[in-house]
Every structure is written in C-alpha cells, then in structure tokens.
Amino acid sequence: MSVHVAITRSVRPGCEAEFQQALTEFFQSSFSHGGVIGASLLLPPPGSDSREHGILRTFASEAERDAFYASPEFQQWEKRAQTLTEGEAQYRELHGLEAWFREPGSPKPPRWKMAVATLAGVYPTSLLLGALVIPNLHSLPHPVASLIVGACMVTMLTWVVMPLVTKLLHRWLHSNV
Incomplete structure (x- = not known):
C-alpha cells in the first residue's frame, strides 16, 4: 500500500526560484530510489504573501519511505534545503481520502x-x-x-x-x- 507524505517548508525571502529549481532537480534524482513513486510541488497562490511551499511525496511502502528518508541523498538535500528555508520542515503522513484534500498549513477537513x-x-x-x-x-x-x-x-x-x-x-x- 502506497504511503503519502505532505511536507511544508517556509522558503526564505528571495530564495523562492532557487528553492524551486533545487527541489525540481532533487525530485528528478530521487526517482532513482526504487521506492519513490511520486513527487509534487505545491506553490503558494499567485499574489500571495505566503512563502510556504508544499511537497507531496508518494512511496511504495512504509519501509521504502523510511529507507528514502535515511538515505545519503536525502540527507544531502536536507542540508541544501536548510540554506534556502526558515524553521523546520513539517512532515505529515496522509491516509486514504486525505491525500486529495491536502493543503499545506491547514488541518484536514472532517x-x-x-x-x-x-x-x-x-x-x-x-x-x-x-x-x-x-x-x-x-x-x-x-x-x-x-x-x-x-x-x-x-x-x-x-x-x-x-x-x-x-x-x-x-x-x-x-x-x-
């Protein structure tokens, strides 16, 4: 059963384009990890003052998710991302229907x-x-x-x-x- 993880990161002012480019490159390389089956970037709405970027990752299983987050590639990405973001990334696993109703920074609907x-x-x-x-x-x-x-x-x-x-x-x- 696939596992969906929603990640929210607050990007430093002026680093939005660099973060998006670096994340796109990491997305591409992360598919070499066999258990990664999906990755999406959710941008703040146009004209919004929000700097929160959402990332949705899908893994083949919990074991694949854990292996990915323990991998040297992810650890290297995490160090790079910390130079472009503020605060800690927020991770939340999505279950069932919740994956369709994801919205970074908001609680899921009932x-x-x-x-x-x-x-x-x-x-x-x-x-x-x-x-x-x-x-x-x-x-x-x-x-x-x-x-x-x-x-x-x-x-x-x-x-x-x-x-x-x-x-x-x-x-x-x-x-x-």
Whole structure:
C-alpha cells in the first residue's frame, strides 16, 4: 500500500526560484530510489504573501519511505534545503481520502466533508464513463472491461475531477460549518 507524505517548508525571502529549481532537480534524482513513486510541488497562490511551499511525496511502502528518508541523498538535500528555508520542515503522513484534500498549513477537513466531496466527484464521473466508455466494451471479457473502467475512473478522479471538486468546494471543506 502506497504511503503519502505532505511536507511544508517556509522558503526564505528571495530564495523562492532557487528553492524551486533545487527541489525540481532533487525530485528528478530521487526517482532513482526504487521506492519513490511520486513527487509534487505545491506553490503558494499567485499574489500571495505566503512563502510556504508544499511537497507531496508518494512511496511504495512504509519501509521504502523510511529507507528514502535515511538515505545519503536525502540527507544531502536536507542540508541544501536548510540554506534556502526558515524553521523546520513539517512532515505529515496522509491516509486514504486525505491525500486529495491536502493543503499545506491547514488541518484536514472532517471525514464526512471529504466523503461528500468524493461522492460529488465519483457520481458524475461514473455517469460519464457509463455513457461513453462502457457501451464500447461489451465485446471484451468482463474482467478486462472492469479494469479499463477502473483505470479510467482512477485517472479522471486523480488528475481532473478531484482537483476541480476540491478547488470548487475549498471554502466549504475548510470552514467550520
């Protein structure tokens, strides 16, 4: 089971471009570590005074995560990052639906809100796939057709639907209502 880790760092004023470039280079080299299966940079909103940068890392397992953070490559990156950032990096492991609702510096929304937002993404996606994809799969064996539908669903939710849903529902998700 994959492990998602959200890291928040406050970048020193004037070091934003250098930090982003150094992190991009480290992202590329970090994939040589077999257990790293994903890495993303979350930038502060344009025009914002925030200097908080978010990093989302995905590992194949807890053991791979631990091996990565103990590696000489990570230790070298950590020393470099400390010259470009202020304070300590904040690490938080994300579980289940929480990975879609990550926001550096903010607490995660309540589970019931995450469930409602997920349903708001899954339901129309399943209707769309049911109308456009499933009718074209009748000649395939059921397990193959199900795999194709599942792959389409996961792809659409991960890269299109849930980013849009969480953006549209951002205020509600992070409010106390």
